[in-house]
Amino acid sequence: MIKQQFEISAGYKKWTNILLGVGGLAFVLGVVFLGMSKDELAQTRFWSVLLQNSTFFLLVVNASMFFICITTLAMGGWQMAFRRVPEAISSVVPVFSILALLVFVGIIFGHKHSIYHWLDKEHVAHDPILKGKVAVLNPTFFMVWTVITLLIWSFVGAKMRKLSSQADENMDQEASKKFIWGNTVWAATFIVFFGLTVGSTIPWLWLMSIDAHWYSTMYSWYTFASTFVAGMALVAIFVVYLKNQDYLEYVSEEHLHDLGKFMFAFSVFWTYLWYSQFMLIWYANIPEETIYFKPRMQGAYRGIFFLNLIINFVLPFLLLMRRGSKRNYTTMTFVAVLIILGHWVDFYQMVMPGTMHEHYSLSWFEFGMLVFYAGLIMYFVGRGLSKKPLLAVHHPFVKESLIHHT
Amino acid sequence: MSQTKYESQLREPLVNGNKTYGQVTNDIVHTIEVKPTRLWYIGFYVSVVLLLFGVYSVYREVTYGIGQWNVNKTIGWGWDITNFVWWVGIGHAGTLISAILLLFRQGWRTGVNRAAEAMTIFAVMCAGQFPIFHMGRVWMAFFTLPYPNTRGPLWPNFNSPLLWDVFAISTYFTVSLLFWYSGLLPDMATIRDRAKTKLRKHLYGIASFGWSGSTKHWQRHESLSLVLAGLSTPLVLSVHTIVSFDFATSVVPGWHTTIFPPYFVAGAIFSGFAMVQTLMLITRKVMNLQDYITLGHIEAMNKVIVLTGSIVGCAYLTELFMAWYSMVPFEQDIFFKYRIAGPYGWSYWLMMTCNVISPQLFWFRKLRRNVTFTFIMSIVVNIGMWFERFVIIVSSLYRDYLPSSWSVYYRPSIWEVGFYLGTFGLFFTCYFLFSKYFPVIAIAEIKHVLKTTGESFKNDMSALEQKGADSFYEEMHHDHHEEGSVKVAHH
């Protein structure tokens, strides 16, 4: 008998608890020693780390819904055998939205102007550039647009997952057609809104406004590429885990190979955007723009700057190039973990130079929050996976996925 | 690997009309074996006349100099570079269809890839003319190549985006040509083996390189196509990226913006698909290929058009927003005084209407599947994309940092227009010859997907469609094991 229903194993529970325990402890210690500290730098560190993790992991889990919607619009069939995995991952979006919202509330209403420079009204009054940007960089617009965004991501995502449940029941050809149509409409809605948020406004507000004077038109697409490739890596990790636990019988190495291609291709794509943004600023050498790379490339963050490139481009590129390695569980898991860590580091270097300046730290609290979020992902994704059968048996395209081969 | 072919019946067939392998060959090769229609001759001669006019325009420019054009020291890049970027952009669709859609497993690419690749090559040929003749002293064009010379030797500037272009365009042309021709080899052999006249047999014999259809050859051919597709995917991105660097590495307001590379690529795909639509809609009608280039193909391409059009729209708005957000007065002036308003404001709004607003109509399925509407839209899009480049180039140049050199209104001279028309002549002359002497549809590739997506074969899949996923999987698995046993029997 095929195992269609995921049951959270004792081992899975144990690891979830360990991660949550360690991460939770780090968080509590962080609140006590950093968040409630009188020291401004400690507070900045506390909020910067929370901002980095909450935005990064929210965008990463939301990438799963992007993947679902884009394959739906492209009428893809191959992903059906494991589609419930990204569905389960995307079911974490509402949870992480709330967490991110709490962080934003803390920063905005706590007037943490060491994070967002533009929160300091007095400073803005004397800064003609920030004064000019007030129409966008103000608490009201920030919060309203953030809340709308989080609500719509959560709502449309939930709609897509609910639609998917219909495929657990048998349907005739007419019903199948209607089903595909419904999916297409909602997926299109999501993608359009995704373009208006992740593809443009949201990274400007959440991250680019840390370096409030600086601007780059590429920024949002760059952020998207970073989180999308990490999102695909997360899907791959869960697929491999489930395969190793004898679930997902229909998923073959062909499916894994295609996930590997996504990880490979989008690592290269991320590098392409990274290079385009960096090279154009380096080449034109306009001070207003190069200021962004000054601390990153020549200042305190020099090591992280190059680590970012090695871990997110060189390693995935070399490790995933061969066909065999994209079909190998161990290699794929290793590279997937690497990619997620790599883009976590990428977010780190996007946030910290603007808030912590040269006094950055990368120790117990930073890694503690990483562990905490890993635990949260395990907990909530595990719950999401156990709620539904692992295969939508009656999805019209499911059989194409079963005979998927190169 | 299972030999059972299956595809959901919800998908519409991509080859209509109950074809067999033999019929596929016949339908596609037939047009090569008969005399062209009157329409073909008319089109061909019109193209040749345009081409000759272009040759004369270029002759004027070469003998009398750049003064024959109305570009001046402020608007140094006018129609010529606009046309260059426009043609290169169009030249992106072919490789995109063959390479990226191959990697993304989009089955519908087989119907249109061959003609689109041919179109790519012709478009790149047209594009290359503009920067070459823009050099003025065209006989020194080879100075751009790094070869040991008597000047020191003085090397070209490898840091210059214009030199990157030389490498990018020539690499792109070479690789596209190789990709296209290696795909053509088997089809040339098909024509050769059917040929009734001696001359045709001889010529297609040469062109097919002695292709026999050997399994080993096919295996290598598949591997070659896959790797070339893998190489072409970043290549196609790199070409328009490098074209965008021509602008973006500068410090000219409106040009220096980091989003340029991906946004230029999206725009290139957008206009390339529009040109494929234009040609395909004519080709399928004139050559009676409605069974192979179906409404399904047209709809799929329209989806790509609405997607890329929207990406381009997102980029336009991003640029506008950033121009304001940057609080750099020069950026703000260019966008808000000289682009959306000012003497060239009309071209900005023409661009917006054609590229962003009107393609949104393709959200409606009915319009996506309407041949006449698609045809009109495909032309509208390419007008819009031409103006995009015009807007970028001219509106950033005509008001530069020195008000004394602000230029008067720029209108092209007859020889500038003639050069542009001439490239149309070149493009269509090549395309007409291609459609007469080459198979416009990839014969072998269509045969490869025929049993998955051919109309009659799809109808035969009802039994499989009724099966539950479990028993379906079981059956496939069974097939698999049976084939696996063959290997054991080897002795």
Add this chain to the structure above:
Amino acid sequence: MALKKFVVGCFEDEKVLFPAVAKVRKAGYKIHDVYTPFPVHGLDQAMGLRETSLHTAGFLFGLIGTTTAVTFMTWVFTKDWPVNIGGKPNFALPAWIPITFELTVLCAAVGMVLSFLYICQLAPFVKRHHFHARATDDRFVMVIECGEKTNESELSSFMNSVGAIEVNTQVAEEGWWIGRYDQDQELYKQTNIA
């Protein structure tokens, strides 16, 4: 290159072809080749052919391109003729990425295509014996080489029994030669048996 004797079986459908290939191999006959009008996936494995390593060649050619580009530009701008261009360092790596990339792709693609043509022995004016004129149209042609001990008529009827719709024996040149397709060069004889 020499003239050899072949038994040629012609199939109408790849579904029949696959079991036929298996049976022929099981019976111990040596399949010279199978000619198909389009790439039949899995046929190479069914015939027991080795995987091609053409892509490895492509990788190596690409590497040559990368190295050439980087070393050449480095030599030109740091040793041979250093120039100050826009205040950039002489070793301006970010500015060389485009050319390096293009040269990598160019070398990989050209190298692979030439390797492909070479190992398949394909070139203009090359001519081969074609066992069946419809092998590039709608027939799948299995060609079995006759050894000294092969019983032709037995093999022919065996071919019929595994589903070949047309069987004959041909004596033909197995390699290629320079020739024209519109001229008959008498490099083979055909004897109809079935």
